[in-house]
Amino acid sequence: MTSAVVTGSSGLIGSEMVAMFDRLGWESHGVDNNMRRDFFGEDGDTTANLRRLLGSTKRFTHHDIDVRDRVGLGRLIAEARPDLILDCAAQPSHDLAARRPFDDFEVNAVGTLNLLEAARASCPESPFAFLSTNKVYGDAPNELELVELETRFDYADPDRREGIDESCRIDATTHSLFGASKAAADLLVQEYGRYYGMPTVCFRGGCLTGSTHASAELHGFLAYLARCIREGRTYRIYGHKGKQVRDNIHARDVCTAVLAFAESPRAGAVYNIGGGRSNAVSILEAIARFEDLLGRKLDREYVDEPRRGDHICYITDLGRFRGDYPGWELTVTLDDIFAEFVGQSGARASART
Ligand SMILES: NC(=O)c1ccc[n+]([C@@H]2O[C@H](COP(=O)([O-])OP(=O)(O)OC[C@H]3O[C@@H](n4cnc5c(N)ncnc54)[C@H](O)[C@@H]3O)[C@@H](O)[C@H]2O)c1
Numbered sequence: 525m526t527s528a529v530v531t532g533s534s535g536l537i538g539s540e541m542v543a544m545f546d547r548l549g550w551e552s553h554g555v556d557n558n559m560r561r562d563f564f565g566e567d568g569d570t571t572a573n574l575r576r577l578l579g580s581t582k583r584f585t586h587h588d589i590d591v592r593d594r595v596g597l598g599r600l601i602a603e604a605r606p607d608l609i610l611d612c613a614a615q616p617s618h619d620l621a622a623r624r625p626f627d628d629f630e631v632n633a634v635g636t637l638n639l640l641e642a643a644r645a646s647c648p649e650s651p652f653a654f655l656s657t658n659k660v661y662g663d664a665p666n667e668l669e670l671v672e673l674e675t676r677f678d679y680a681d682p683d684r685r686e687g688i689d690e691s692c693r694i695d696a697t698t699h700s701l702f703g704a705s706k707a708a709a710d711l712l713v714q715e716y717g718r719y720y721g722m723p724t725v726c727f728r729g730g731c732l733t734g735s736t737h738a739s740a741e742l743h744g745f746l747a748y749l750a751r752c753i754r755e756g757r758t759y760r761i762y763g764h765k766g767k768q769v770r771d772n773i774h775a776r777d778v779c780t781a782v783l784a785f786a787e788s789p790r791a792g793a794v795y796n797i798g799g800g801r802s803n804a805v806s807i808l809e810a811i812a813r814f815e816d817l818l819g820r821k822l823d824r825e826y827v828d829e830p831r832r833g834d835h836i837c838y839i840t841d842l843g844r845f846r847g848d849y850p851g852w853e854l855t856v857t858l859d860d861i862f863a864e865f866v867g868q869s870g871a872r873a874s875a876r877t
Pocket of ligand 1: 531532533534535536537538555556557558559560561570589590591592611612613614615616631635655656657658728729730731732733737738744
């Protein structure tokens with residue numbers, strides 16, 4: 525049997541990973557203190573995911589540990605000595621980071637340092653995967669020349685078709701405090717690979733999605749949009765005429781990327797991970813798709829000021845990861861993702877019961 529420790533195990537990626545480990549017969553230890561509820565209120569509550577995992581898995585143990593608790597985390601890693609560590613616990617919002625800078629940095633940067641040190645002390649040979657973000661590139665992707673099409677922006681340079689790769693610079697650009705705390709963690713994860721030779725990887729995510737996301741206005745683009753249409757809430761579009769483009773990757777495909785790395789790890793690796801051009805959609809296009817599928821109009825409001833830290837057009841170039849792990853592929857299409865959201869109206873509700 526193989527074992528893993530997953531932080532943020534009640535969240536979108538963490539819970540998907542735990543469920544996948546369980547199907548594979550792995551033992552897993554999840555660390556989550558439901559801080560997403562503290563960040564985003566009722567909308568962010570991840571209790572439903574935890575209950576679902578406890579009810580559906582055979583080899584999962586939950587630990588209500590705060591990743592800022594260095595001693596508690598160290599003890600768990602020392603006892604479990606897992607074969608794989610996946611770091612998914614985070615404060616994920618730009619806007620919230622500006623309001624709560626210490627919480628943001630202590631969870632995102634110090635939490636990851638706590639986990640790295642625990643791993644170095646107890647299981648330095650075990651692959652360590654960190655869920656980083658494309659926000660480590662700050663506003664640099666916004667410097668690219670864009671063309672404005674009817675419903676979206678796109679890159680003007682045809683050579684950019686595949687999107688942003690890992691050579692994009694991460695400094696001398698505005699990140700938001702969230703982007704800065706994630707960049708700090710990203711560099712630490714790389715350094716534990718380079719300096720200590722540990723098998724670490726940063727996955728710099730585009731929009732990671734799936735119907736189990738405890739979506740809130742400040743985080744979880746497609747899931748929150750689906751929730752607004754279903755529940756008749758007003759959706760606010762912030763700037764760029766709603767033509768800003770995000771690429772979406774389903775949580776399942778993120779988890780198979782983590783497994784591919786775990787099977788054949790490297791030290792200090794960095795990969796962009798996202799849905800690529802085929803899974804890219806603008807806010808306007810996503811609204812139109814949901815309205816079409818649900819036969820209902822979205823109540824929307826336009827705020828003529830973009831969110832700070834927002835990318836105008838972000839498409840993930842998956843070339844490096846595909847080159848290193850040719851067996852991995854995207855299996856969930858944009859159509860599949862929309863279908864999952866539309867078919868899931870009762871999924872979260874029933875998971876709550
Ligand atoms: N979802 C996205 O679109 C996206 C995009 C890029 C990167 N990422 C990164 O991927 C990772 C996973 O994202 P997600 O969407 O699954 O996030 P999520 O918010 O759904 O899950 C994170 C989990 O971490 C838990 N958590 C927060 N603070 C904690 C703490 N102090 N101690 C213990 N647990 C804590 C939360 O309660 C939550 O359940 C994060 O690091 C995030 O920054 C996500």
